[in-house]
Amino acid sequence: MSGATKKLVVCGGSGFLGSRICKAAVSRGWDVTSISRSGQPQWQNVTASSSPPAWAHRVSWERADIFRPAQYAALLTGADFVVHSMGILLEADYKGVLSGRESPISGLQKAFSASKGRPLSSSSNPLHQEQQQQQQSETQLTYEMMNRDSAILLAKEAAREKVRAFGYVSAAGGAPVLPARYITTKREAEDVIAGEFGGPGGMRGVFFRPPFMYDSSRALTMPLAGLSAAGAMVNGLTGGILGGFLGTAVVKPLKADLVADAVVEALDDESVRGPVEVAQLEELGNKSWRKTMV
Template sequence: MSATKRMVVFGGNGFLGSRICRAAVARNWDVTSVSRSGAPHWSTITSSPNAPLWSQKVSWERGDIFRPAQWTSLLPHADIVVHSLGILLEADYKGVISGRESPISGLKRAFSGSHAGAHSPNPLERVRDRGEPEPGLQPPASPAQLTYEMMNRDSAILLAKEAARAGVKVFGYVSAAAGAPVLPSRYVSTKREAEAVVAREFPEMRGVFFRPPFMYDKSRGVTMGVAAMATAGSMVNGLTGGLLGGFFGAAVTKPLKADVVADAVVEALADESVKGPVEVPQLEELANRAWRKTMV
């Protein structure tokens, strides 16, 4: 790799993705973000509506993950590609906000025992779509059609396929800690499926699969309360020898600040010895290592 690493982050304008971009810029990496909306709406991911100075060093590109022709030209010169896309609930958020859809309907779809997307073909097996210069998935007609299978699994596999084709050496995937009872099991299972396929099908890339717990930041007030409860649960779980973990899973896993996870992600991507799943304790260790480097 070159001295100045070149990284492309898909979902770089999101809560965690933007912080991954920030951490990479701090190392003087060449950073490109790809998302449907381009530059972030800063008020939704930080405590200020104004763009921070570091963001001027990021190339904010527009592109639909399900339309590879819009972004494959960005990959051939990249050293690292990161997938930081996903959905927490299968709901049309704009529809919920405007009153067109009830939040209950989104929850029902998410917690449904069966789902059409669960058996959707792997992107590696898709035939070329007519009208698409490159093989890809059929983009959803509306946000209501976004499923865990599409966003958490299929989009990651599609991106990994194109990254490997372009000769990218490192592929980072933001997965999740296991066992959270407040989310459908498919949320985690689809991420695990993506990890398995990427590791198996693209061994030429160093795949790094980050499994963060609940993430918080003061810019999102609601996350602070949840983090406080999770921290208390984590402490009690430690005192009881892990007894609560068997009942509540990731709900009693120590939460991490989003900036800490971002620092850990970039540190891991820079370290050629880090490969495969990265669990919460290792995320903390990597973040501490990154922090110590700034003190030198």
């Protein structure tokens, strides 16, 4: 494989981090395909410009519903690596929000409602409930569906195509403004993917756990990153006493481009598997950057 062009498929490649993962892989000369509902990104939402950057023309931007494998399974054929870079921070009725019937505020209300969501069990395992997931994906976006089930379904298809490594963008510890289910569904996805597909001779699973990510193209992220950085400094000086209840609010934030570089570096390194925490993300990102300076 050393002389062959490596192929990466990014599900969620039109998003804030996903688009940067595509960019990082393109910079290495990889063959990159992005899969998302929208196809090509709305560039003003992920970069500082509404026009596609030069590297974007080297990515194949495909449209597909992740809960309908028939729409994208062929795109995974021959892939070396597949990355799941999808998820939601808040739950909402997808069509309701788009049509104006439901406001984003309702997402907060649903997230913190008394309902605990759908726990992972043998009867609700997405590996056995594909048709039900397809129907629900038309309307309701939940943590269980987007953070967990979509990743497991994608991993199933990747394993079927004998993909070498599967990268899942999980998250560092919870944030005080998000319900526990945001993190528990991500950890459940990690466990199922590792258990079902990561045995001896199986697909290498790499679970990225980034903290708060920032970029100058998203002005709002800059002051928030400053607050997180200050919190991380105070937390370090106090022996980590704040981490127990403030979670990622006091974890050092990372630039989105650095996390993207770390994802690509980890996929290319056979020794990296399992959870990749913040410190290792920073190390991998810097290692990737140093390679470009040689």
